[in-house]
Amino acid sequence: MALKLYDSLTRSLKELTPSHADGVFRFYNCGPTVYASAHIGNFRTFIVNDVIRRLLELEFGTVKIKHVRNLTDVDDKTIKRSREEGRSLADVTKQWTEKFWSDCKVLNCLDPHEQPTATGHIKEQVNMIEVLMEKGNAYRGADGSVYFKIDSFPGYGALSRIKERELKITDDAADSDHKDSVSDFALWKAYKPAEDGDVKWPSPQGDGEGRPGWHIECSAMIKKHLGDTIDLHTGGVDLLFPHHENEIAQSQCCNGTSMANHWYHGEHLLVNGKKMSKSDGTFYTVDDIIAKGYSAAALRYALLVGHPRKQLNFTLDSLHAAEKAIKTLRNYRAALPAIGGNPEAFAEAFKALDDDLNTPGALGAIFTIINRGNEGVDQTAFDRVIFAFGLDLSETAAPEVSIPDDITALAEKRWAAKQSKDWAAADALRAELTEAGWSMLDRKESYSLEPLKK
RNA sequence: GGCGCGGUAGCCAAGUGGUAAGGCCGAGCUCUGCAAAAGCUCUAUGCGCCGGUUCAAUUCCGGCCCGCGCCUCCA
The missing domain is CATH 1.10.730 (Isoleucyl-tRNA Synthetase; Domain 1)
Incomplete structure (x- = not known):
């Protein structure tokens, strides 16, 4: 039996197979942005990916799969949250990373083999941006940010079938002034003291300071942890565009090879x-x-x-x-x-x-x-x-439930009434328990209590 | 507007060119002081609407209606 999955790029069902000589299946799953508690919609995607991981393990063997899922720990939202709360970025992202991990554990998800962070891979991202600049796929805007030049990549839009992003007047219009084309996206965002606080790193080519754009982290971490071409890249449908489209542009222009053999997107x-x-x-x-x-x-x-x-x-x-x-x-x-x-x-x-x-x-x-x-x-x-x-x-x-003392007391009374075959009293007490939101389950020698669902 | 997805029983949800899986709810039964738990049984002549192709369509084609998503650093 072989797992076949829909491939968003070719829009067809394709069998999953390792493409590398070592037989290790390389699997990358776009992870969460750690600025708040993830919701169960996010977890739908992670659980679906966990099932993929499990099926791959069953098919290829536990050691023949390398599963990587990133943590986005620097972006507009994480920075905003840290500034709102007057805490360091690292402090905020650590809190929500740990919360994410504990939720994953609760939901019985297998740990990915690597869970790299954006801030832990600044050097790799800067290197990649520098390569793109050298190759003419990226340029520095007047604001000091570095943008990817979409015109330089003919394959742009193959995944999402969007030739070019529509020209829209948005709140980002200010940024547009610095770009050659509105469609170009930021690889590196120049430091803005009023917004970024102390979140900054030396920019590519040592020219000023700033922080990475969102998309480049995945390209850089994939290259480092899985290589230039991976076997499966997944995420939610909302990532199809622009995130994954941009990843393809960055990675393929930088590496000169196909980024992923298979793209899979889960629905919302x-x-x-x-x-x-x-x-x-x-x-x-x-x-x-x-x-x-x-x-x-x-x-x-x-x-x-x-x-x-x-x-x-x-x-x-x-x-x-x-x-x-x-x-x-x-x-x-x-x-x-x-x-x-x-x-x-x-x-x-x-x-x-x-x-x-x-x-x-x-x-x-x-x-x-x-x-x-x-x-x-x-x-x-x-x-x-x-x-x-x-x-x-x-x-x-099953969830641990603590039973209030008064409920226990009622249950004890009812149990005693039942033992003495005082059915009327027993039934009245059962009604009281039900009223209080508890269900009493009689067994031969004992009983148990379960809360009625809210 | 562009791109994509969906409309199947009270609810959720698979599926196939040949006559509708499954779960929940509900009903009946066994068990049981009651209730529950557990187990057994039953529950869509019909798959958004209208045409078309076909011996045969829920399944293919066309049109229409309705809903949802992406096109905003959302999984």
């Missing part, structure tokens, strides 16, 4: 039918979901119920459905023998995953098998497909 998660937006406040964070009492596994599941290349409208109902589905998977596994089943029991599910990451199709296949019973299925085969999805089915993965 919607809320109320609209894109999640930090500025509109229409988004959920991982913490928000956990606080509502849902498990991280359910969140992960809910983000995978839609085809990754289709917009998915996120609702709390979908989380509820996911939570139930997770329970079914957990119970099914518990009834399975460890070994002895057909290793290919979940072939249909893998077939769907290999066919352009059809996660809903694969989930459907899994439940179809579950509905047929346990015959011929063992935990080994089941765990393999669950690994691909990255779902942590262990009970300990």
